[in-house]
Amino acid sequence: MIAIIDYGAGNLFSVKNALDYLGFESVQASDPPDMEQADKLILPGVGAFPDAMRSLRESGFAEAIVEEAARKPLLGICLGAQLLFEKGFEFGETKGLGLIPGYVDAIVAPGLKIPHMGWNDVRVVNPSPPARGVNDGDMVYFVHSYKIVTEEVNISLAAEYGQLIPALVRNGAGGQVYGAQFHPEKSGSAGLEILRNFAEL
């Protein structure tokens, strides 16, 4: 069973709908102990990095997620993926969950619109279990103004938008902490495939 972490910032319903559609059982985890019964975790998120981290810390989720992620696969989505990193620079510097080395900073893409919104193609940088079946040129749906900055070993899929945009990240080659900068639950069949791969880990 998959626990979808509910800390008041999220595309919770969409993720639940996609998992239902794929036939995977999920629960909404509104308190940290709700995560214990699950064998996988999804951390959604829409909004700003500092507010989300404050909610995660005040609810006790921040500490509990770090503990749980040592034992079970975790997938962060959009802002949820960014929160997995060491720090973010949205409205000043904020400490993140620190599960993947790297940080989050503004997209700098002169002449291009911000947010980076819409369907963008990705390429495979490093194969990873969730990205199984994803090919260079497949398109997924992004909506974000900040990007992840991390070493290449942590990047599974990447997009180009004036610069390199890590699209699917993980904590090193064998890691089970994953982050999707795009919205797999809104990325048509390519996105559903990634969610299915994660759910079947």
Place this chain on the structure above:
Amino acid sequence: MLAKRIIPCLDVRAGKVVKGVNFIDIMEVGDPVECAMEYDRQRADEIVFLDITATHEGRDTMIDVVRETAKNVFVPLTVGGGIRTTDDFRDMLRAGADKISVNSAAVYDPSLIGEAAAKFGSQCVVLAIDGKKVDGADEEAWNENGAPGAPRYNVYTEGGRKDSGLDVVSWAKKGESLGAGEILLTSMDTDGTKAGFDIGMLNAVCEAVNIPVIASGGGGDLSSFAEVFEKTPADAALAASVFHYGTYTVDDIKNECRARGVPVR
């Protein structure tokens, strides 16, 4: 590279698609959920529901439609029509909408844009603008933005019935500064004509803002969609009747775009 989006729009009244639908299997029911699923199969990049119901009961029906669609369609879903408060935003977002478009209500009370953006994020606030070129000999005097002599476009409300007197380009800029994440720009001059999108008005707005702009009104033959992307920096093109009547599928339009070098999914 970011793909140009092709967006079918469904006009829904009391839970039924209003315009005739030519999908063989669902012609009789006009079920918006089935229509949205069909558009998804045709590789629509996003789906827009425009609620043209006036009653409260109709609104509840629309929420059910959104909820059912969100269980079956996994591309972004935008809902517009009659959205007046941040509570309306919340109801639709909770039902599974990803973006909410506001039109007349934002003209009457622009603070709605900022309040919704602060509560739910700019990414879900779409400012829908219905624009119409202003007739007048002395265009220079009218113009507030573009080059001298450039045409002026006014913002209309109430489904195109009422001239607000606002200048389209100024209103688009104001909407962006208030926190709108996207602009859905419908030309009343080209809407329904199928003679092509309003290139002039689109360029005027695209030059003024740095958020995505969706072109609407005038989509007709296959060429018109590729053309709007060749002649303007618009990010997406929306149409209703060409899809409703089955004139073209979303795929047909994308194939034409692709053949002309326009990036599509």
